[in-house]
Each structure stands twice: as structure tokens, then as C-alpha cells.
Amino acid sequence: MDLFELLPDDLLERFRARAKGYDERNEFFHEDLAELKSQGYLRMFATIDDGGLGFGLQQVAAAQRRLATAAPATALAINMHLVWTGVAHLLARRGDDSLRYVLAEAVAGEVFAFGNSEAGNDSVLFDSNTVAAPLGDGSYSFTGTKIFTSLSPAWTRLGIFGKDSTGQEPMLVHAFITRDTPGYSIKDDWNTLGMRASQSNTTVLDGAVAAADRVFRKLPVGPNADxxxxxxxxxxxxxxxxxxxxxxxxxxxxxxxxxxxxxxxxxxxxxxxxxxxxxxxxxxxxxxxxxxxxxxxxxxxxxxxxxxxxxxxxxxxxxxxxxxxxxxxxxxxxxxxxxxxxxxxxxxxxxxxxxxxxxxxxxxxxxxxxxxxxxxxxxxxxx
Missing domain, CATH: 1.20.140.10 (Butyryl-CoA Dehydrogenase, subunit A, domain 3)
Structure with a gap:
């Protein structure tokens, strides 16, 4: 599938027409998301053999540029899903299959979101204010506040990370939780100047448990070459x-x-x-x-x-x-x-x-x- 089949002109015109209403009503882009799903947009990074479109980052970036000409807030929010599926794709290309399930679940219709940003954390990925507490069976309990969680009304998988300070060396623990995971809440606080349709609400983690098989990285605090x-x-x-x-x-x-x-x-x-x-x-x-x-x-x-x-x-x-x-x-x-x-x-x-x-x-x-x-x-x- 080429770019113009994936995002034909008439589809972009529908997105552009809806963008005005989403912005005025401060409303999530449910209709856009449904149409993007039906086009296979959320499974771009998965291989054709696995049910995806077989795109690399260059093709996905071109698609996102085209989508943003019609609906920037839709494109910005979809970026968060594409970041996780892109990460899984890039790791697999480098011989690391630790996130292969992300691509399989994206093909199955799951929507991934990025729950890493924290207010005042200028270390970004190299430290965290969120507490990651080990539970003894390989699972972790996460407590902290994540900001700018795009796709808040629609995600089914949320990537999060926090700091485990229980050992000799603090470790940053990366994991996924699902929509059904208890112990989190989403604030209705996205009332912004722009990019309103992204509905990037604050997510509060209050003992949300990521299962052991969804804990995919433990890294030392600070910059590293992982x-x-x-x-x-x-x-x-x-x-x-x-x-x-x-x-x-x-x-x-x-x-x-x-x-x-x-x-x-x-x-x-x-x-x-x-x-x-x-x-x-x-x-x-x-x-x-x-x-x-x-x-x-x-x-x-x-x-x-x-x-x-x-x-x-x-x-x-x-x-x-x-x-x-x-x-x-x-x-x-x-x-x-x-x-x-x-x-x-x-x-x-x-x-x-x-x-x-x-x-x-x-x-x-x-x-x-x-x-x-x-x-x-x-x-x-x-x-």
C-alpha cells in the first residue's frame, strides 16, 4: 500500500472537516481513530507476513506528515502509539525481540500510549519521580503522576516507567499496563490552547501493577547505551x-x-x-x-x-x-x-x-x- 492509498485525499478532507469541531468542543478524535484503524494505520510497523503494512520509519514519518496537513492533533496523538510500535520494530531489526508482542497486539487492534512524562522531570528517560516497587514475583507496582498522556480516552496499553530504589543501585523499570489494570485514574484536565483533540490528560498511578511478563527493561539511572x-x-x-x-x-x-x-x-x-x-x-x-x-x-x-x-x-x-x-x-x-x-x-x-x-x-x-x-x-x- 502506498501513501496515497493509505491516506487518500477524501479521507484527509474528512479529517480536516472534523478537526475544527474537535477543537471547538475539546473532544477526542473517535471518528478519525476508527477510520485510521480500518485503513491499517495503527499496524504500519508490523511486517506484512504478521498482518501489518511493513513500513519502516521513513514511510511512517511520511504518513504522519501527510496526516498532519489535515489534523495535527490527531497525528500528534497517534504518534504515541506509533512510537511504541516503532520501538518494537527498531529493536526487532536489531535482533531484540523483547517487544515483539507490541506489534502482534497492534495488529490485533490494541492501542498503545506513552505514559512516561512527569512534571518537573528534566532528566526525561534517565530518571523518574514515579516509584516502582517490586512485588517478589517479577511484577512491579507503580505509584506516581504522568502528564501529557495522549490517547487517554482510547488507549488499551500504557507504557510506563518508574524507579526501584530497593536495591543497592536504583533501577529504572519499564513496563506496560492494560486498560483493565486496577490502580490508576485519568484526570479530565486537558483544556489547552491547542492540540485539543489529542486529549492528553494526566494519568495518576496509585499502585498500578504491571505483570512480570510486561516488565521489559530495568536500566540504571542516568544516560546509557541500551x-x-x-x-x-x-x-x-x-x-x-x-x-x-x-x-x-x-x-x-x-x-x-x-x-x-x-x-x-x-x-x-x-x-x-x-x-x-x-x-x-x-x-x-x-x-x-x-x-x-x-x-x-x-x-x-x-x-x-x-x-x-x-x-x-x-x-x-x-x-x-x-x-x-x-x-x-x-x-x-x-x-x-x-x-x-x-x-x-x-x-x-x-x-x-x-x-x-x-x-x-x-x-x-x-x-x-x-x-x-x-x-x-x-x-x-x-x-
Whole structure:
């Protein structure tokens, strides 16, 4: 199946039409999710022999970019499912079958979500405020609060992690719980400026138990070279970049359409003939043209098992920051040429302006990305 069969134009138009209502009502994208499931979208990373589409990260990123041109909040939330299935795919490609069941369950219709983010935890995957308590049979009880849990109304599998401090060396324990697991609650607190359809509510873990066979990694606190960490960063950052690239792409399309329609009272010509507006449109197009090949190249190198060594993490955080910042710049440029209509509630461009702001909050943020890149080029800060 190619990209245009997976996401045909008429399907994207339905998504775009619904996106406005989801945003206005602060409502989850149930209809979009049902249609994506029926297209096989949630099983893209599984092999064809296993009932999937056989896509790699490069193809999935391209699909996410296309989806985001119609419904950025839908694409952003679906990213979380695709991160876990992508991680399982990347590990399997590297000879690690520890998450093979994730792909099998995705093919069976399960929806995976990402429950790792914690307020104030700037160590991200290298430490946790959540307590992971061993129960003696290999299972763990998790107690803590997870924020930005996209897909909250729909997930059936939630990936979580916490810190086990009972041994000589604290360990970070990664596991999955199911929708039926007791000991968690979901707050109804997603009332945000943008990306509203993602319904990324706070999840409170209060002794939620992950079974022993769903505890899939125990890692020391702090940075480490485990393939799981690379796989999570590779999928998370690349797919985020793809979503915001699609958002910027759509903003540019709207801008081109709008300036052709608007006419100057002074000259009688369309604003597409105004030299200042042409400059801004060209600026936006130049910015986007540099982004498409970067996202594609990073995803292609991940698929190709290219060894960038110590430059992998700078490449991954770099593409995420560039995509989110470029998209924000492009949306701002397009609003400047589109007139006051974009300021009214219900305007697609106005919604993109709100949606694009979420990009600065996803890890890696601007500060940590710059620290990562500076360390790669200059070495660590002297103590």
C-alpha cells in the first residue's frame, strides 16, 4: 500500500472537516481513530507476513506528515502509539525481540500510549519521580503522576516507567499496563490552547501493577547505551518532527491559496502580486524546503542502521527542534499575509497557530537540545 492509498485525499478532507469541531468542543478524535484503524494505520510497523503494512520509519514519518496537513492533533496523538510500535520494530531489526508482542497486539487492534512524562522531570528517560516497587514475583507496582498522556480516552496499553530504589543501585523499570489494570485514574484536565483533540490528560498511578511478563527493561539511572533508549528517541523525535513539518506544510498551502484570493483595493490585483507578500511567502517556502529532506534523511538512516555514533542524539534532537521552530515561524509568516480573518475563532490557520505552540513543550526542549549538541561538538562541561 502506498501513501496515497493509505491516506487518500477524501479521507484527509474528512479529517480536516472534523478537526475544527474537535477543537471547538475539546473532544477526542473517535471518528478519525476508527477510520485510521480500518485503513491499517495503527499496524504500519508490523511486517506484512504478521498482518501489518511493513513500513519502516521513513514511510511512517511520511504518513504522519501527510496526516498532519489535515489534523495535527490527531497525528500528534497517534504518534504515541506509533512510537511504541516503532520501538518494537527498531529493536526487532536489531535482533531484540523483547517487544515483539507490541506489534502482534497492534495488529490485533490494541492501542498503545506513552505514559512516561512527569512534571518537573528534566532528566526525561534517565530518571523518574514515579516509584516502582517490586512485588517478589517479577511484577512491579507503580505509584506516581504522568502528564501529557495522549490517547487517554482510547488507549488499551500504557507504557510506563518508574524507579526501584530497593536495591543497592536504583533501577529504572519499564513496563506496560492494560486498560483493565486496577490502580490508576485519568484526570479530565486537558483544556489547552491547542492540540485539543489529542486529549492528553494526566494519568495518576496509585499502585498500578504491571505483570512480570510486561516488565521489559530495568536500566540504571542516568544516560546509557541500551538500544531501547535509542529506539525511543529515534521514533519520538523523528515522528514529532514529521507532524510539525506537516503542520507547517499546510500553513504554507493556506497562505498561497489566501493571497491569491485577496485583492488590493489600491491596485485591483491579487495580493499574490504584492512584492512584500511574495517575499514572506518565499521566506516560508524556503524554510519548509530545508525541513523536508532533513526529516526524510534522519528517518532513512534509522531504517538503514547507519552508525552515526555519538552524533545520533544531536541529529535526533536537532531535527525535532528545527521542525517545531520552523513550523512556528512559517505559521507566523502566513498569518501576517492572510489578513484579519485568521484571527477569528474557527479559522483553520488560527487553529494551526495555537496547535504549533505545543512543539516547544515536547522533549527534547530547546535548552536540552542545545546542551546535547554542544556536548557532542565541544565535549562535556568541565566540573
Amino acid at each position: 538500544p531501547l533508549i535509542f529506539a525511543i528517541f529515534a521514533c519520538f523525535e523523528t515522528l514529532l518532527a514529521a507532524v510539525y513539518t506537516g503542520l507547517g506544510e499546510r500553513a504554507l498551502q493556506i497562505g498561497v491559496e489566501t493571497v491569491h484570493k485577496r485583492r488590493s483595493k489600491k491596485t485591483g490585483k491579487s495580493y499574490a502580486q504584492d512584492p512584500d507578500i511574495r517575499w514572506r511567502i518565499a521566506d516560508a517556502a524556503l524554510a519548509m524546503d530545508g525541513l523536508y529532506p532533513q526529516v526524510d534523511a534522519v528517518a532513512r538512516d534509522v531504517d538503514g542502521l547507519v552508525n552515526h555514533g555519538g552524533m545520533w542524539f544531536p541529529a535526533l534532537v536537532g531535527v525535532k527542534v528545527r521542525a517545531t521552530e520552523t513550523a512556528r515561524t512559517v505559521v507566523d509568516l502566513i498569518i501576517r499575509v492572510s489578513g484579519g480573518g485568521s484571527y477569528f475563532a474557527g479559522s483553520e490557520l488560527g487553529r494551526l497557530y495555537r496547535d504549533v505552540l505545543a512543539g516547544m513543550f515536547h522533549p527534547s526542549d530547546d535548552e536540552s537540545a542545545h546542551a546535547t549538541i554542544a556536548t557532542a561538538w565541544l565535549g562535556p562541561v568541565e566540573q
